[in-house]
Amino acid sequence: MESNKNFVYVNEFVSVCVESCEYHGFHIKPGMIVVDKSLAREAFSIVHLKDDVIVSYKGSYDDYFGIWAKGNGDYKKRKCRIAPYLHKLAADLEEIITTCGQKDIDKLICDRPCESEIYTGEGFRITYKEPGDRCNDGGEYGYYMDFRKTEIPGLYDVESWTTCDFDSCGTGFEGFAWLTEKSSDLWKSRGVYAEDLKKHSKRSLAMRVAKEILKREQG
Structure with missing residues (x-):
């Protein structure tokens, strides 16, 4: 895979666009992923x-990825599944798509607080609604927000979840957020502070991309 300053390289086969550019005649935008053709040929059959x-999105309710592929001529849009035995690649692409879109990259750069203001304490859980006595039998479900510490001081992995067994009810990964001492206190005041979270974020690929973006910004 060729070297290009507009990309962050996850490995020798996969890279993430972090600045709009022309790539082999295709106008690629931040958050899009390039998969080397030697791997892509096998992965997407x-x-x-x-x-x-070029991978642009993953379907919300299926295993299909939206890709741009060049056969005989220009790049054309397709929907493809990844071969089942390459499930690790599918998981990696999904993580990058979820965490490294253009808005995520802009937020990572623009919202970064001064080092003197950042919160570096343990992650924490906020309870917005306590589950009722019959929460698994048609009663009131519990709603929570988790802030998990990442490898980058001040940056937290934010995920909402519910006790509902049948539907995620619109919860899930909310993105990465910078926390200051003030904003962490504000978040804790919005619900019932439940507990510290000792386990840190496991989104290692996203962290690799985020670290490189911030390193380049610092200069």
């Missing part, structure tokens, strides 16, 4: 592939 594949 495209026999006559002439160039690297």
Whole structure:
């Protein structure tokens, strides 16, 4: 895979665009992922592939990825599943898509607080609604927000969740957020502070990308 300053390289086969540019005749935007054609040919089962594949999204309710692939001619849009035995690649792409979109990159750079203001304490859980006595039998469900510490001081992995067994009710990964001492106190005051979270974020690929972006910004 060729070197390009507009990308962060996850490994020798996968890179993430962090600044808009032309890539082999395709206008690629921040958050899009390039998969080297040698891997993409196998992963997406495209026999006559002439160039690297560009991944733009993953379906919310299925295993299909939205990709741009070049056969004979220009890049064309497709929906493809990744071969089941390459499930690690599918998981990696999904993590990057979820955490490294253009808005996520902008927020990472623009919202970064001064070092003297950042919160560096343990992650924590906020309870917004306590589950009722019959929460698993049609009663009131509990709603929570977790802030998990990452490798980057002051940056936290934010995820909401519910005790509902049948539906996520719109909860899930909310993104990464910078916390200051003031904002962490504000978050804790919005619900019932439940507990410290000792386990840190496991989104290692996202952290690799975030670290490189911040390193470049610092200069």
